[in-house]
Amino acid sequence: MKQNNNFSTQVIxxxxxxxxxxxxxxxxxVTSSSFIKRSLDDSPDYAYGRVGNPTRHAYETSIARLENGHGAVACASGMAATATVLDLLxxxxxxxxxxxxxxxxxxLMQDYRGKTSGLSASYIDLNDLExxxxxxxxxxxxxxxxxxTNPLLQLVDIQRVTDFARAHGILTCVDNTFCSPWNQRPIExxxxxxMHSASKYIGGHSDLIGGVVVAAGEQLFARLRAISMAIGAVQGPFDCYLALRGLKTLDVRMERQCSNAAQIARYLSQHPLVEEVYYPGLESHAQHELCKRQMRTGGAVVSLKLKADRQAMTPFIEQLSIFVLADSLGGVESMINHSYSMSHNSLSHExxxxxxxxxxxxxxxIGLEHVDDLIADLDAGFERLRTACA
Structure with a gap:
């Protein structure tokens, strides 16, 4: 396939x-767990499903190409993909x-790898080079x-961090889940x-669990493949099929979802019951210029703080009829998530x-629904919130 094809052609x-x-x-x-050798001297492309599978290979080579990497390994979940990266260390x-x-x-880093493999971690603002x-x-x-980041949508200047890492011989990995290769190409x-949680924008239909790691170079890919074969946390063929099917509509889905998100972010930024909006696509966002440099758009996720306490938020969420309260993101349907009690529930209050x-x-x-309907749904929630706070 020619390298200069547009992304909308590449995803197909x-x-x-x-x-x-x-x-x-x-x-x-291809669901077979084992593959037939025609003779003792036969070396078929596939021998055992943990090591390789034609359906998984089709998906892995597709996502690797879209990320402009050398190769990819498909994992059983996004967390399995993260664990695979940590196994390189x-x-x-x-x-x-x-x-x-x-x-x-x-x-994973604090409660498990810190105790089992001696992993230690420093959590900092990576934009602070000092x-x-x-x-x-x-x-x-x-x-x-x-x-x-999830959920405050803080950006990292990828180029500056990779320049630092390369100068000191340190590996870099980007969790590109919120962007997908449509919106951001970290290897470039x-x-x-x-790394991706493929359950999100890659699959795009809220019907699979999977993760994937793409390596920029041949040697790193070979190490990932060896780890994948050793621990066996591979993605099954049916989920690989779903992920590959999802990839083929990634371009059109992201175009609509990101367009919807930008309009909703502007709407929310003017609403009197909204304390703050987090969306790097807004010109008012502190990192808007960085967003324009390394992302195609501001993305399809919008976070906000309401002028309300926890008790008043319940009627707001319950009033919504299009947005569904769910732990995930990136599907064709619009979702709402209360990060404090859901995605980040395992963290302490402090x-x-x-x-x-x-x-x-x-x-x-933000999903694929008509943006006018999504705004009307939020309007209904805000009206209920206004009544609750009266």
């Missing part, structure tokens, strides 16, 4: 999508992590970049690894407040 055709039935228009779902390694990182990532330099230790092996900014997650904060994942 990228990767190695032919199968043994090479006249199918879409790769077959030697025992007693130190990791520098963007402050306000996803709660599940924080929990703090970054001060955090580096002799055993620092990885900088974990989440941009935008010098990143070594890109930890939440320290990173800006208060009880009046909500996160909106």
């Amino acid at each position: 055709h990228a990767g190695e999508q032919s199968t043994y039935a090479d006249n199918t228009i879409f790769p077959a779902i 030697p025992k007693d390694s130190h990791v520098i992590v963007m402050a306000g990182v996803y709660g599940g990532t924080f929990r 703090a970054l330099a001060a955090s580096r230790q002799d055993n620092t092996r990885l900088i974990w970049i989440e941009t935008p 900014l010098g990143v070594d690894l890109v 930890q939440k407040i320290n990173i800006g997650i208060s009880e009046n904060l909500i996160r909106l994942s």
Whole structure:
């Protein structure tokens, strides 16, 4: 496939999508756990499902191409993908992590890897280069970049961090879940690894659990493949099929969802019952210029703080008929999430407040519905909130 094809063409055709039935228009779902050797000297492309699968290969090569990487490994979940990256590190390694990182990532590093493999982590604002330099230790092996962060949508200047990391021989990984390769291409900014929770925008239909790690170079990809085969936390063929099917509509989905999100962010920024809006696509956002440099749009997630306490938020959320209260994001349907009690529930009250997650904060994942209907739905919630606060 020519390298200069537009993204909208790449999402349909990228990767190695032919199968043994090479006249199918879409790769077959190959569920076999084992593959037949024709003789003792036969070396078929596939031997055992944990090691390789045609459906998984089609998906992995497609997402690798879309991220402009060398190769990808599809994992059983986004957290399995994160764990696979951490398995690249030697025992007693130190990791520098963007402050306000996803709660599940924080929990894995602090509560599990910190106790089982001696992993230590420093949580800082990666845009503060002095703090970054001060955090580096002799055993620092990885900088974990989440941009935008969940749920406050803080951005990290990827190029500046990768320049620092490269100068000190440190690996970099970007959690690109909130953007997808449609909105941000970290490898083109010098990143070594890109990770996704594929359950979000990659799949796009709220019907699969999966994760994926894309490696920029051949040697790093070979190490990832070896780890994937060893621990076996691979994505099953049916979920790989769903993820690949989702990829094919990524361009049109993201275009609509990000357009809807930008309009909703502008609407919310003028609403008298909204204390603050978090959306890097707004010109008023402190990192708007950085957003324009490394992202195509401000994304499809909008977070906001209401002028209300926890008790008054309940009627607001219950009034909504289009937005659904759910833990995930990135689907075709619009979702609302109360970060304090949902996505970041595992953090202590003090930890939440320290990173800006208060009880009046909500996160909106904007879907494909008509934007006028979404705004009308929010209007109904605000009217209920106004009554509750009267």
